[in-house]
Amino acid sequence: MLSVTGRVIPPAHRAYDAALLLAFIGSALLFLVPQFFFIRQSLLANIAPGIVGDTMSLDNYRTIIADSFYLGVFLRTIVLSAVSVAFGLLLAFPTAYLLARIGSRLVRWLIVLLLISSFVSVVVKVLGLTLLLGTDGPVVRVLRALSLGFWDVRLLHNDASVAIGLVQYTLPLMVMILFGVIQNVPASLEEAAIVHGASDWRAFRRVLLPMLWPGTLAAALISFNMNMGAFTSAVLLGGGRVLTVPIMIQRKIILETDYPNAAALSLLLTLTVILVNIAALKLRPHAVMSARGG
Amino acid sequence: MRISAKQVVIVAGALFSYAFLLVPLAIVIGASFEDSASVYFRFPPEKWSLRWYRELPVKYWHGLGLSCLIALAAAAASTLIGGLAAIGIAKGSLGRSPLLETFFRMPLQVPFVVTGIAFLQFYYLLFDAWRVPLIGSYLGFVLAHLFFCIPYAAGAVGSVITGDLTRIENAGRIAGATEWRVFRRLTLPALKPGLFSGFFYAFIVSFGDVPVSVFLSTGGAVPLPVEIFQTLQFDFDPAVLSISSIVVVLSTFFIVFVQRVIGLDLILPGARR
Amino acid sequence: MSSVSLERLRKRYRDVDVVSDVDLHIAEGELVVLLGPSGCGKTTTLRMIAGLVQPTAGHVRIGGEAVDHLPPRSRNIGMVFQDYALFPNMPVRENIAFGLEERWVAQERVGPRVDAMLALIRMQAFAGRYPAELSGGQQQRVALARALAYEPRVLLMDEPLGALDQRLREDMQREVARIQKSLAITTVFVTHDQQEAMVLADRIVVMNAGRIEQVGTPEQLYAAPQSLFIADFVGRTNRMPGEARECSNGVVRVMLRNGCEISAKAAGAVRAGDAVVCTIRPEKLRIGPVEGHRGNTLPVTMRRRSFLGSSVDLAVDDAVGAEMLVRLAASAAEVPASGDHVLAVFSLDDCLCFRSPAA
Secondary structure (H helix, E strand, C coil): ECCCCCCCCHHHHHHHHHHHHHHHHHHHHHHHHHHHHHHHHHCCCECCEEECCCCCCHHHHHHHHCHHHHHHHHHHHHHHHHHHHHHHHHHHHHHHHHHCCCCCHHHHHHHHHHHHHCCCCCCHHHHHHHHHHHHCHHHHHHHHHHCCCCCCCCCCCCCCHHHHHHHHHHHHHHHHHHHHHHCCHHHHHHHHHHCCCHHHHHHHHHHHHHHHHHHHHHHHHHHHHHHHHHCCCHHHHHCCCCCCCCHHHHHHHHHHCCCCHHHHHHHHHHHHHHHHHHHHHCCCCCCCCCCCCC | CCCCCCHHHHHHHHHHHHHHHHHHHHHHHHHCCCCCCCCCCCCCCCCEHHHHCCCHCHHHHHHHHHHHHHHHHHHHHHHHHHHHHHHHHHHHHCCCCCHHHHHHHHHHHCCHHHHHHHHHHHHHHHHHCCCCCCCHHHHHHHHHHHHHHHHHHHHHHCCCCCHHHHHHHHHHHHCCCCHHHHHHHHHHHHHHHHHHHHHHHHHHHCCCCCCCHHHHHHCCCCCCHHHHHHHHHHCCCCCCHHHHHHHHHHHHHHHHHHHHHHHHHHHHCCCCC | CCCCCEEEEEECCCCEEECCCCCCCCEECCCCEECCCCCCHHHHHHHHCCCCCCCCEEEECCCEEECCCCCCCHHCEEECCCCCCCCCCCHHHHHHHHHHCCCCCCHHHHHHHHHHHHCCCHHHHCCCCCCCCCHHHHHHHHHHHHHCCCCCCCEEEEECCCCHHHHHHHHHHHHHHHHHHCCCCCCEECCCCCCHHHHHHCEEEECCCEEEEEEEEEHHHHHCCCCCCHHHCCCCEEEEEEEEEECCCEEEEEEECCCCEEEEECCCCCCHHHHHEEECCCCCCCEEECCCCCEEEEEEEEEEECCCCCCCEEECCCCCCCCCEEEECCCCCCCCCCCCCEEEEEEECCEHHHHEECC
């Protein structure tokens, strides 16, 4: 029995093909249909709150792109997301390394803690952060006691607190991904580097990091994508002073009922994310290496 | 025993990460015992009491129940669909097509907030055209959650389909088993870790979702995270601390239960332990 | 090159001593093999010499100075790992150059040195290849070159040939021996394969359950094993359980379980009444009747023969059905047919008697 590509396939594969077809049809409907209408919306004009025009044009997009205010918000969103990813990686590396290399029964419980932290919705974590960093919270009080805050310290409602919220959001996932990646690098590689004269740092830089790079990139991109679409931290920790694209989109819907422009903004946001992902692929080294030679 | 700089960095980094992630949760629990209705955090509480546990508004319990039901349905359906997709891609006649794999991963490139409003306005459309009331409905939530849960499930199942599996299946075929028996007795058990972890992660993401669900909620149907979000945004209510603490405790029990009964191996496929 | 000394070395994990009471001196230029079954502590001992594992007690000296406080990179040692551990992101040339670069050797000197190492392992044509493109044997050689490139004082090898097939393994054993002798580098080699140990070692250190059982040249260990474990582990031997009847002047009269009485040399203290095990190497057995033979005889029944090229192995059953192995030269006179009842004969000098290990 021949397939589309001309290869002879055994009958069993037909069952798998049917499975795939089923899943594909269902998913395609779910993925594509709402998006199609959504894109269509963005091409319509917003006449009045809730009322939408009939003619299609790229006007909404033109307005947004031409406006430096919008560009500024886009930039800020990208920077916040990227910075959060960077800090997240900085924290995730040692944590994942410890989990991967420590080889004791403790690891199980450490992973349980990690899972609990990702299970609990980000709102709860943000709630905790709000209490922690608030003007009468313990951190500020400690700082005040140490006289480091004799000027009024505002730990909340700024870019930094939003970044912290974003890291809270993505850190557990980054640790889990890096944990799997590091486990796949045999410890003997690090030992070989050390025995042959490398310092811990050099062993990391010359041997471990190159092997972890594809996985790190994947973790970074996933976190970046999540950060670009998150507004929980931005709204609650930003307190109205930090404006990101997701917040703008939310306001356009809830406050202005301006669907077409919200749709246009959303599509531009999605495009930005896709472009960053594609650009990041350039950073991927071409040689495919396995940890065990041959 | 000498302690190297590397050990210090690793342990310090890991400790800080855990503190970073867990301290906010601890604070929420600690603050939930505070009697006064202020939004400021006092620890230890000025006045200990279980007031906010006794006076928990019903809407939070409804929200918790709704979130659980949605997550269950979304996780189950996405594991099924994503699992079928992963198996079909890996073992179908088209071979492991990168195009198909990208297709099923695509939803994760769409920012959550965009997904939320895309589905919102799509549901409006359906309502205007055919009077289908999906906003604020159980099905409405589940469908929207499926959008981003299917990629997780498909990825999880896909990651356990290895060359080893094909070899085992071939051994079964040579030994004389029919295709159906090969699937049932060899393939399916090998897929178990992927299916479990796919379900588990899809559940986590659906349960904790805010950006999508916030747009699809109406007065009567509000998942818990959205409920908490709205309280924090507009009208602080200390009861939010107690319901959050309950969620933390329930999550802990749930995960410890999974670890004890099913074992972490099943939800961390590909991680050798 | 440097000597290596292990003094009262001990390593404890949780409640178990995986290595205890290890005292060993390895001379400059010597190739010592740590031999033993899995879990005997040989790899842990090697890793303590390397500095990858901290001893619970005891000292490691290289060249006379204690190195316990030094990290592995400062001990000036080379190491070849069981899984080769070549850096997959670097070509062969860079792998070999790694140690030189980490020691800040001047750029001009790195190139020629790498070339010399490539010549040593005869892989000049592979300088630009990546580990994933090499076969197991080739990777092994690169790992060796990498370890030797910066002229370390000591070379450590952790079961490096385990993953190779038989033929390649024997070739590599010769290669390793040749290189080691030409560089005269002090080498500690870990393996569980006694054949490999016999081929390579100047001296063999047999380890069991964390302790050193015996140290000696291959000849010493083969001819004069100090324990039943070693007699059994180094080379093949036949075990004959029984009971000691009388013992005088180092000669023991033993009643074997198969009903025969034989005389054997006592290995260690044996008293009348002890449960014992006697050992006789397969090549020391002859098929009788032999002219003028005054030694031990055992009636056996012939079962199977295996022709091995230079020798013939005969599997025979003794009176109670226990299987024994007789090894004859290929040129030996007729080989009995299966089912024949014959006599296996051997001399008292070749038979050792050990007290039975506590059951």
